Amino acid sequence: MYSKQSYNYGRHGSKRRLKSIPVIITLLVVILILGGIYFLLFNEKNKYEDYNTYNEKNKQYGTVQHYEKENDDFYISLYYPKLKEKNLNKIIKESYSTYLKSEKKRKDQKDILYLDYSCKKIYKQYVVVELDYKRINEDETKTKATKSIMTYDCKTNQLLTLKDCLHGKYGDLLNTLGVSEYDKESTSIKVDQDSFTYFTDQKLKNKITVNYKENKDYIKLANKNIPSNAPLDVKAPKLMKVDPKKKMVAITLDDGPHKTLTERAMNAFEKYNGRGTFFELGQNMNLYPDIVKSVYERGHEIASHTYQHAQLTKLDATALDEEIKKTQEACFKACGTEPTLIRPPYGAKNDTVKSAFYSYGLSMILWDGDTEDWRYSKVTNGAQIVCDNIIRDAKSKTGDGNIVLIHDIHENSVAGLEMALDQLSKEGYQFVTVSDLLKYKGHSEYK
Numbered sequence: 001m002y003s004k005q006s007y008n009y010g011r012h013g014s015k016r017r018l019k020s021i022p023v024i025i026t027l028l029v030v031i032l033i034l035g036g037i038y039f040l041l042f043n044e045k046n047k048y049e050d051y052n053t054y055n056e057k058n059k060q061y062g063t064v065q066h067y068e069k070e071n072d073d074f075y076i077s078l079y080y081p082k083l084k085e086k087n088l089n090k091i092i093k094e095s096y097s098t099y100l101k102s103e104k105k106r107k108d109q110k111d112i113l114y115l116d117y118s119c120k121k122i123y124k125q126y127v128v129v130e131l132d133y134k135r136i137n138e139d140e141t142k143t144k145a146t147k148s149i150m151t152y153d154c155k156t157n158q159l160l161t162l163k164d165c166l167h168g169k170y171g172d173l174l175n176t177l178g179v180s181e182y183d184k185e186s187t188s189i190k191v192d193q194d195s196f197t198y199f200t201d202q203k204l205k206n207k208i209t210v211n212y213k214e215n216k217d218y219i220k221l222a223n224k225n226i227p228s229n230a231p232l233d234v235k236a237p238k239l240m241k242v243d244p245k246k247k248m249v250a251i252t253l254d255d256g257p258h259k260t261l262t263e264r265a266m267n268a269f270e271k272y273n274g275r276g277t278f279f280e281l282g283q284n285m286n287l288y289p290d291i292v293k294s295v296y297e298r299g300h301e302i303a304s305h306t307y308q309h310a311q312l313t314k315l316d317a318t319a320l321d322e323e324i325k326k327t328q329e330a331c332f333k334a335c336g337t338e339p340t341l342i343r344p345p346y347g348a349k350n351d352t353v354k355s356a357f358y359s360y361g362l363s364m365i366l367w368d369g370d371t372e373d374w375r376y377s378k379v380t381n382g383a384q385i386v387c388d389n390i391i392r393d394a395k396s397k398t399g400d401g402n403i404v405l406i407h408d409i410h411e412n413s414v415a416g417l418e419m420a421l422d423q424l425s426k427e428g429y430q431f432v433t434v435s436d437l438l439k440y441k442g443h444s445e446y447k
Helices: 004-052 086-102 170-176 261-271 282-287 289-297 317-335 351-359 382-395 411-426 434-440
Strands: 063-070 074-082 111-122 126-136 143-153 189-191 195-199 207-211 247-254 277-280 301-304 402-407 429-431
Touching: 004 074, 004 111, 074 086, 086 111, 086 126, 086 143, 126 189, 247 261, 247 382, 247 411, 247 434, 261 289, 261 411, 277 282, 277 289, 282 289, 282 317, 289 301, 289 317, 301 317, 301 434, 317 351, 382 402, 382 411, 402 411, 411 429
Parallel strands: 074 111, 143 189, 247 277, 247 402, 247 429, 277 301
Antiparallel strands: 063 074, 111 126, 126 143, 189 195, 195 207
Protein backbone atom coordinates (compact mmCIF):
# COMPACT_ATOMS: atom_id res chain seq x y z
CA MET A 1 0.00 0.00 0.00
CA TYR A 2 1.14 3.45 -0.78
CA SER A 3 1.43 6.02 1.94
CA LYS A 4 -0.46 9.29 1.66
CA GLN A 5 2.77 11.10 1.26
CA SER A 6 3.99 8.99 -1.55
CA TYR A 7 0.60 9.15 -3.25
CA ASN A 8 0.58 12.93 -3.24
CA TYR A 9 4.07 12.99 -4.73
CA GLY A 10 2.95 10.82 -7.60
CA ARG A 11 -0.16 12.90 -8.23
CA HIS A 12 1.81 16.15 -8.36
CA GLY A 13 4.38 14.55 -10.71
CA SER A 14 1.58 13.54 -13.05
CA LYS A 15 0.27 17.08 -13.13
CA ARG A 16 3.71 18.34 -14.05
CA ARG A 17 3.96 15.83 -16.91
CA LEU A 18 0.53 16.80 -18.23
CA LYS A 19 1.47 20.46 -18.20
CA SER A 20 4.66 19.82 -20.27
CA ILE A 21 2.89 18.04 -23.15
CA PRO A 22 1.55 21.23 -24.83
CA VAL A 23 5.02 22.73 -24.61
CA ILE A 24 6.52 19.72 -26.30
CA ILE A 25 3.86 19.78 -28.99
CA THR A 26 4.47 23.49 -29.54
CA LEU A 27 8.20 22.91 -29.83
CA LEU A 28 7.61 20.09 -32.29
CA VAL A 29 5.36 22.31 -34.40
CA VAL A 30 7.98 25.08 -34.35
CA ILE A 31 10.67 22.58 -35.32
CA LEU A 32 8.52 21.26 -38.13
CA ILE A 33 7.82 24.78 -39.39
CA LEU A 34 11.46 25.76 -39.22
CA GLY A 35 12.43 22.49 -40.84
CA GLY A 36 9.89 23.07 -43.57
CA ILE A 37 11.22 26.53 -44.18
CA TYR A 38 14.77 25.20 -44.22
CA PHE A 39 13.73 22.39 -46.55
CA LEU A 40 12.05 24.83 -48.90
CA LEU A 41 15.06 27.10 -48.92
CA PHE A 42 17.40 24.18 -49.36
CA ASN A 43 15.23 22.71 -52.10
CA GLU A 44 15.01 26.12 -53.85
CA LYS A 45 18.78 26.31 -53.77
CA ASN A 46 19.06 22.84 -55.23
CA LYS A 47 16.66 23.78 -57.99
CA TYR A 48 19.12 26.34 -59.37
CA GLU A 49 22.34 24.61 -58.40
CA ASP A 50 22.68 22.82 -61.76
CA TYR A 51 22.45 26.16 -63.52
CA ASN A 52 25.34 27.66 -61.61
CA THR A 53 27.88 25.37 -63.27
CA TYR A 54 29.28 25.21 -66.77
CA ASN A 55 31.16 22.89 -69.13
CA GLU A 56 34.86 23.52 -68.55
CA LYS A 57 36.11 21.55 -71.58
CA ASN A 58 34.85 23.86 -74.33
CA LYS A 59 36.38 27.14 -73.15
CA GLN A 60 39.72 27.24 -74.88
CA TYR A 61 39.92 31.01 -75.25
CA GLY A 62 39.07 33.94 -72.97
CA THR A 63 37.92 33.91 -69.35
CA VAL A 64 34.53 32.85 -68.00
CA GLN A 65 32.11 35.56 -66.91
CA HIS A 66 28.85 35.00 -65.03
CA TYR A 67 25.71 37.09 -65.10
CA GLU A 68 23.20 36.07 -62.43
CA LYS A 69 19.85 37.65 -61.59
CA GLU A 70 16.63 36.53 -59.94
CA ASN A 71 13.21 38.16 -59.87
CA ASP A 72 9.60 37.06 -59.69
CA ASP A 73 9.60 36.05 -63.35
CA PHE A 74 12.98 34.45 -64.00
CA TYR A 75 16.07 32.95 -62.51
CA ILE A 76 18.86 34.01 -64.89
CA SER A 77 22.26 32.35 -65.02
CA LEU A 78 24.40 33.25 -68.04
CA TYR A 79 27.99 32.13 -68.66
CA TYR A 80 29.85 33.95 -71.43
CA PRO A 81 33.48 34.70 -72.39
CA LYS A 82 35.49 37.83 -71.75
CA LEU A 83 38.00 38.25 -74.56
CA LYS A 84 40.87 40.48 -75.63
CA GLU A 85 38.78 41.59 -78.59
CA LYS A 86 36.72 44.49 -77.19
CA ASN A 87 34.39 44.72 -80.17
CA LEU A 88 33.59 41.02 -79.92
CA ASN A 89 32.83 41.42 -76.21
CA LYS A 90 30.35 44.12 -77.18
CA ILE A 91 28.74 41.85 -79.78
CA ILE A 92 28.36 39.02 -77.24
CA LYS A 93 26.83 41.38 -74.67
CA GLU A 94 24.37 42.63 -77.29
CA SER A 95 23.49 39.03 -78.08
CA TYR A 96 22.48 38.03 -74.57
CA SER A 97 20.84 41.40 -73.89
CA THR A 98 18.67 40.93 -76.98
CA TYR A 99 17.88 37.39 -75.87
CA LEU A 100 16.77 38.52 -72.41
CA LYS A 101 14.54 41.21 -73.91
CA SER A 102 12.97 38.69 -76.27
CA GLU A 103 11.94 36.27 -73.53
CA LYS A 104 8.52 37.16 -72.20
CA LYS A 105 7.40 36.29 -68.68
CA ARG A 106 4.59 33.85 -67.98
CA LYS A 107 2.01 34.52 -65.31
CA ASP A 108 1.67 30.92 -64.18
CA GLN A 109 5.33 30.01 -63.63
CA LYS A 110 8.88 31.14 -63.00
CA ASP A 111 11.31 29.97 -65.68
CA ILE A 112 15.06 29.53 -65.69
CA LEU A 113 17.15 31.27 -68.39
CA TYR A 114 20.54 29.64 -68.83
CA LEU A 115 23.49 30.22 -71.14
CA ASP A 116 26.59 28.15 -71.66
CA TYR A 117 29.09 28.61 -74.48
CA SER A 118 32.13 27.35 -76.32
CA CYS A 119 34.98 29.56 -77.50
CA LYS A 120 38.18 28.81 -79.41
CA LYS A 121 40.72 30.62 -81.57
CA ILE A 122 41.72 29.31 -84.99
CA TYR A 123 45.12 30.16 -86.46
CA LYS A 124 45.52 33.12 -84.06
CA GLN A 125 43.11 35.13 -86.24
CA TYR A 126 39.57 33.79 -86.02
CA VAL A 127 37.60 33.55 -82.76
CA VAL A 128 34.71 31.08 -82.96
CA VAL A 129 31.94 31.62 -80.40
CA GLU A 130 28.90 29.38 -79.89
CA LEU A 131 26.22 30.63 -77.50
CA ASP A 132 23.77 27.99 -76.30
CA TYR A 133 20.69 29.52 -74.65
CA LYS A 134 18.12 27.43 -72.78
CA ARG A 135 14.82 28.27 -71.15
CA ILE A 136 13.70 25.70 -68.60
CA ASN A 137 10.33 25.44 -66.90
CA GLU A 138 10.41 25.61 -63.11
CA ASP A 139 9.44 21.94 -62.89
CA GLU A 140 12.04 21.19 -65.62
CA THR A 141 9.55 19.39 -67.84
CA LYS A 142 10.17 21.57 -70.91
CA THR A 143 13.21 23.27 -72.41
CA LYS A 144 13.38 25.89 -75.17
CA ALA A 145 16.79 26.03 -76.85
CA THR A 146 18.26 28.90 -78.88
CA LYS A 147 21.72 28.78 -80.44
CA SER A 148 23.99 31.39 -81.96
CA ILE A 149 27.23 30.74 -83.87
CA MET A 150 29.66 33.40 -85.06
CA THR A 151 33.28 33.84 -86.12
CA TYR A 152 35.20 37.04 -85.44
CA ASP A 153 38.11 38.11 -87.65
CA CYS A 154 40.74 39.77 -85.44
CA LYS A 155 42.37 41.32 -88.51
CA THR A 156 39.31 43.27 -89.64
CA ASN A 157 37.69 43.47 -86.17
CA GLN A 158 34.37 42.31 -87.58
CA LEU A 159 32.20 39.21 -87.67
CA LEU A 160 32.78 37.11 -90.77
CA THR A 161 29.98 37.01 -93.31
CA LEU A 162 29.53 34.50 -96.10
CA LYS A 163 30.89 37.02 -98.63
CA ASP A 164 34.01 37.37 -96.47
CA CYS A 165 34.67 33.64 -96.81
CA LEU A 166 34.07 33.12 -100.54
CA HIS A 167 34.80 35.09 -103.68
CA GLY A 168 34.33 34.84 -107.41
CA LYS A 169 31.16 33.36 -108.83
CA TYR A 170 30.68 31.37 -105.65
CA GLY A 171 26.95 30.94 -106.18
CA ASP A 172 27.91 28.12 -108.58
CA LEU A 173 29.87 26.41 -105.80
CA LEU A 174 27.00 26.73 -103.34
CA ASN A 175 24.62 25.26 -105.92
CA THR A 176 26.83 22.18 -106.26
CA LEU A 177 26.65 21.82 -102.47
CA GLY A 178 22.85 21.91 -102.54
CA VAL A 179 22.29 25.57 -101.64
CA SER A 180 20.11 27.44 -104.12
CA GLU A 181 19.36 30.46 -101.93
CA TYR A 182 21.85 32.11 -99.62
CA ASP A 183 22.42 35.28 -97.64
CA LYS A 184 25.82 36.76 -98.45
CA GLU A 185 25.57 38.96 -95.33
CA SER A 186 24.90 36.03 -92.98
CA THR A 187 27.20 35.80 -89.94
CA SER A 188 26.25 32.20 -89.13
CA ILE A 189 29.77 31.06 -89.93
CA LYS A 190 31.99 28.60 -88.08
CA VAL A 191 35.63 28.59 -89.16
CA ASP A 192 37.74 25.50 -88.50
CA GLN A 193 41.28 24.46 -89.39
CA ASP A 194 40.45 22.55 -92.57
CA SER A 195 37.09 24.06 -93.57
CA PHE A 196 34.36 26.47 -92.64
CA THR A 197 30.69 25.77 -92.04
CA TYR A 198 27.85 27.96 -93.28
CA PHE A 199 24.51 27.52 -91.53
CA THR A 200 21.83 28.13 -94.11
CA ASP A 201 18.89 28.82 -91.78
CA GLN A 202 18.38 30.95 -88.71
CA LYS A 203 17.67 27.97 -86.45
CA LEU A 204 21.06 26.46 -87.44
CA LYS A 205 19.53 23.12 -88.36
CA ASN A 206 20.87 23.05 -91.93
CA LYS A 207 24.47 23.58 -92.91
CA ILE A 208 27.14 22.99 -95.52
CA THR A 209 30.87 22.56 -95.05
CA VAL A 210 33.35 24.08 -97.50
CA ASN A 211 36.78 22.47 -97.55
CA TYR A 212 39.63 24.94 -98.07
CA LYS A 213 41.95 22.70 -100.10
CA GLU A 214 39.23 21.36 -102.39
CA ASN A 215 37.83 24.85 -103.10
CA LYS A 216 40.99 26.96 -103.04
CA ASP A 217 39.95 29.14 -105.98
CA TYR A 218 36.81 30.23 -104.13
CA ILE A 219 38.29 30.77 -100.64
CA LYS A 220 38.59 34.41 -99.65
CA LEU A 221 39.92 33.91 -96.10
CA ALA A 222 43.44 35.31 -95.88
CA ASN A 223 45.67 33.30 -93.55
CA LYS A 224 48.98 31.56 -94.23
CA ASN A 225 47.52 28.30 -92.94
CA ILE A 226 44.44 28.36 -95.19
CA PRO A 227 44.73 27.35 -98.87
CA SER A 228 43.63 30.44 -100.81
CA ASN A 229 44.78 32.87 -103.49
CA ALA A 230 44.17 35.85 -101.22
CA PRO A 231 47.15 38.17 -100.58
CA LEU A 232 48.35 38.07 -96.96
CA ASP A 233 49.91 41.53 -96.58
CA VAL A 234 46.73 43.61 -96.90
CA LYS A 235 45.81 45.84 -93.94
CA ALA A 236 42.28 46.43 -92.70
CA PRO A 237 40.75 49.55 -94.31
CA LYS A 238 40.67 52.87 -92.44
CA LEU A 239 36.98 53.67 -92.75
CA MET A 240 35.48 57.11 -92.17
CA LYS A 241 32.91 57.90 -89.52
CA VAL A 242 29.70 59.07 -91.18
CA ASP A 243 27.33 61.52 -89.52
CA PRO A 244 23.84 60.50 -90.72
CA LYS A 245 22.49 63.96 -89.89
CA LYS A 246 24.86 65.86 -92.16
CA LYS A 247 24.53 66.43 -95.89
CA MET A 248 26.30 63.85 -98.05
CA VAL A 249 27.57 63.53 -101.56
CA ALA A 250 29.19 60.48 -103.15
CA ILE A 251 31.75 61.61 -105.71
CA THR A 252 32.71 58.71 -107.97
CA LEU A 253 35.81 58.45 -110.16
CA ASP A 254 35.87 56.31 -113.30
CA ASP A 255 38.53 54.66 -115.50
CA GLY A 256 41.43 54.45 -113.04
CA PRO A 257 43.55 53.66 -111.28
CA HIS A 258 46.01 56.24 -112.59
CA LYS A 259 49.69 56.02 -111.71
CA THR A 260 49.68 59.45 -109.99
CA LEU A 261 46.25 61.09 -110.08
CA THR A 262 44.42 58.41 -108.06
CA GLU A 263 46.78 59.03 -105.14
CA ARG A 264 46.21 62.77 -105.45
CA ALA A 265 42.41 62.29 -105.46
CA MET A 266 42.59 60.16 -102.29
CA ASN A 267 44.63 62.85 -100.56
CA ALA A 268 41.98 65.42 -101.50
CA PHE A 269 39.16 63.39 -99.93
CA GLU A 270 41.13 62.59 -96.81
CA LYS A 271 41.98 66.27 -96.24
CA TYR A 272 38.30 66.65 -95.31
CA ASN A 273 38.00 63.24 -93.58
CA GLY A 274 36.11 61.97 -96.60
CA ARG A 275 36.25 58.97 -98.91
CA GLY A 276 35.51 58.38 -102.58
CA THR A 277 34.32 55.48 -104.73
CA PHE A 278 36.69 54.47 -107.53
CA PHE A 279 35.08 52.62 -110.46
CA GLU A 280 38.24 51.01 -111.82
CA LEU A 281 39.08 49.14 -115.00
CA GLY A 282 40.43 45.61 -114.55
CA GLN A 283 43.24 46.17 -117.05
CA ASN A 284 44.45 49.18 -115.06
CA MET A 285 44.21 47.23 -111.80
CA ASN A 286 46.65 44.73 -113.30
CA LEU A 287 48.98 47.60 -114.26
CA TYR A 288 48.89 49.28 -110.83
CA PRO A 289 48.04 46.65 -108.18
CA ASP A 290 49.84 48.61 -105.44
CA ILE A 291 47.55 51.59 -106.05
CA VAL A 292 44.48 49.32 -105.87
CA LYS A 293 45.75 47.99 -102.54
CA SER A 294 46.32 51.53 -101.26
CA VAL A 295 42.79 52.62 -102.26
CA TYR A 296 41.38 49.70 -100.26
CA GLU A 297 43.59 50.08 -97.18
CA ARG A 298 42.89 53.80 -96.93
CA GLY A 299 39.16 53.09 -96.70
CA HIS A 300 38.01 54.26 -100.11
CA GLU A 301 35.61 52.08 -102.06
CA ILE A 302 36.73 50.04 -105.06
CA ALA A 303 34.04 49.32 -107.62
CA SER A 304 34.07 47.70 -111.06
CA HIS A 305 33.97 49.53 -114.36
CA THR A 306 34.56 46.27 -116.30
CA TYR A 307 37.91 45.09 -117.66
CA GLN A 308 38.53 47.24 -120.73
CA HIS A 309 35.59 49.67 -120.92
CA ALA A 310 33.60 47.72 -123.50
CA GLN A 311 30.00 48.57 -124.31
CA LEU A 312 28.41 45.58 -122.60
CA THR A 313 25.14 45.58 -124.54
CA LYS A 314 27.07 44.71 -127.71
CA LEU A 315 28.85 41.66 -126.25
CA ASP A 316 27.84 37.99 -126.36
CA ALA A 317 27.36 36.08 -123.11
CA THR A 318 30.94 34.75 -122.96
CA ALA A 319 32.59 38.12 -123.60
CA LEU A 320 30.25 39.81 -121.12
CA ASP A 321 31.14 37.29 -118.44
CA GLU A 322 34.87 37.79 -119.11
CA GLU A 323 34.56 41.57 -118.71
CA ILE A 324 33.13 41.06 -115.24
CA LYS A 325 35.16 38.03 -114.15
CA LYS A 326 38.59 39.37 -115.10
CA THR A 327 37.93 42.63 -113.23
CA GLN A 328 36.85 40.78 -110.09
CA GLU A 329 39.98 38.61 -110.28
CA ALA A 330 42.31 41.58 -110.81
CA CYS A 331 40.92 43.34 -107.76
CA PHE A 332 41.10 40.22 -105.59
CA LYS A 333 44.67 39.57 -106.61
CA ALA A 334 45.66 43.13 -105.65
CA CYS A 335 43.87 43.61 -102.33
CA GLY A 336 42.12 40.38 -101.32
CA THR A 337 38.60 41.67 -101.86
CA GLU A 338 36.23 42.19 -104.76
CA PRO A 339 33.88 44.95 -105.87
CA THR A 340 30.25 44.69 -104.87
CA LEU A 341 29.26 47.63 -107.11
CA ILE A 342 29.59 48.00 -110.87
CA ARG A 343 29.05 50.83 -113.34
CA PRO A 344 28.57 49.79 -116.97
CA PRO A 345 30.66 51.88 -119.38
CA TYR A 346 28.57 54.59 -121.08
CA GLY A 347 25.71 53.57 -118.78
CA ALA A 348 24.82 50.93 -121.37
CA LYS A 349 22.57 48.25 -119.88
CA ASN A 350 19.82 45.77 -120.69
CA ASP A 351 18.27 42.73 -119.01
CA THR A 352 21.13 40.46 -120.14
CA VAL A 353 23.70 42.82 -118.63
CA LYS A 354 21.74 43.15 -115.40
CA SER A 355 21.45 39.35 -115.13
CA ALA A 356 25.21 38.98 -115.57
CA PHE A 357 25.83 41.51 -112.80
CA TYR A 358 23.44 39.67 -110.52
CA SER A 359 25.23 36.35 -111.05
CA TYR A 360 28.34 37.90 -109.48
CA GLY A 361 26.43 39.56 -106.67
CA LEU A 362 27.07 43.02 -108.15
CA SER A 363 24.77 46.03 -107.73
CA MET A 364 24.62 48.44 -110.68
CA ILE A 365 25.32 52.09 -109.89
CA LEU A 366 24.85 54.95 -112.38
CA TRP A 367 24.84 58.65 -111.39
CA ASP A 368 22.71 61.68 -110.59
CA GLY A 369 25.09 64.19 -112.13
CA ASP A 370 27.61 63.76 -114.94
CA THR A 371 30.15 66.56 -114.87
CA GLU A 372 31.37 65.61 -118.37
CA ASP A 373 34.81 66.45 -117.05
CA TRP A 374 36.53 64.64 -119.94
CA ARG A 375 35.39 67.47 -122.23
CA TYR A 376 37.59 69.90 -120.32
CA SER A 377 40.76 67.80 -119.94
CA LYS A 378 42.70 70.03 -122.36
CA VAL A 379 40.92 73.33 -121.68
CA THR A 380 42.91 76.12 -119.99
CA ASN A 381 40.25 76.84 -117.32
CA GLY A 382 39.07 73.21 -117.32
CA ALA A 383 39.72 72.68 -113.62
CA GLN A 384 37.41 75.54 -112.66
CA ILE A 385 34.67 74.26 -114.98
CA VAL A 386 34.92 70.79 -113.44
CA CYS A 387 34.82 72.34 -109.96
CA ASP A 388 31.66 74.27 -110.81
CA ASN A 389 30.01 71.20 -112.32
CA ILE A 390 30.79 69.04 -109.25
CA ILE A 391 29.23 71.67 -106.97
CA ARG A 392 26.23 71.97 -109.31
CA ASP A 393 25.60 68.23 -109.36
CA ALA A 394 26.13 67.83 -105.61
CA LYS A 395 23.40 70.43 -104.98
CA SER A 396 20.94 69.25 -107.64
CA LYS A 397 17.52 67.84 -106.70
CA THR A 398 17.30 68.03 -102.90
CA GLY A 399 20.92 69.07 -102.41
CA ASP A 400 21.65 65.92 -100.40
CA GLY A 401 22.41 62.31 -101.25
CA ASN A 402 23.60 62.70 -104.86
CA ILE A 403 26.02 60.54 -106.82
CA VAL A 404 28.40 62.62 -108.96
CA LEU A 405 30.55 61.31 -111.82
CA ILE A 406 34.10 62.42 -112.68
CA HIS A 407 37.29 60.64 -113.82
CA ASP A 408 40.62 60.28 -112.02
CA ILE A 409 42.65 60.01 -115.24
CA HIS A 410 42.60 63.75 -116.12
CA GLU A 411 44.69 66.43 -114.43
CA ASN A 412 41.94 69.06 -114.70
CA SER A 413 39.39 66.65 -113.19
CA VAL A 414 41.43 66.04 -110.06
CA ALA A 415 42.35 69.73 -109.75
CA GLY A 416 38.65 70.59 -110.06
CA LEU A 417 37.86 67.97 -107.42
CA GLU A 418 40.30 69.59 -104.98
CA MET A 419 38.64 73.00 -105.38
CA ALA A 420 35.09 71.60 -105.19
CA LEU A 421 35.76 69.65 -101.99
CA ASP A 422 37.05 72.79 -100.30
CA GLN A 423 33.91 74.75 -101.20
CA LEU A 424 31.43 71.97 -100.41
CA SER A 425 33.05 71.23 -97.04
CA LYS A 426 32.50 74.86 -96.04
CA GLU A 427 28.82 74.37 -96.88
CA GLY A 428 28.54 71.39 -94.52
CA TYR A 429 28.90 68.49 -96.93
CA GLN A 430 30.65 65.25 -96.06
CA PHE A 431 32.18 63.09 -98.78
CA VAL A 432 31.12 59.47 -98.53
CA THR A 433 31.36 56.24 -100.50
CA VAL A 434 28.40 55.09 -102.57
CA SER A 435 27.75 52.22 -100.14
CA ASP A 436 27.62 54.60 -97.18
CA LEU A 437 25.37 56.99 -99.08
CA LEU A 438 22.92 54.17 -99.87
CA LYS A 439 23.09 52.99 -96.26
CA TYR A 440 22.30 56.34 -94.67
CA LYS A 441 20.35 58.24 -97.32
CA GLY A 442 18.97 55.57 -99.63
CA HIS A 443 18.43 56.26 -103.29
CA SER A 444 15.31 55.97 -105.38
CA GLU A 445 17.07 54.06 -108.15
CA TYR A 446 19.06 51.69 -105.97
CA LYS A 447 16.74 50.86 -103.09
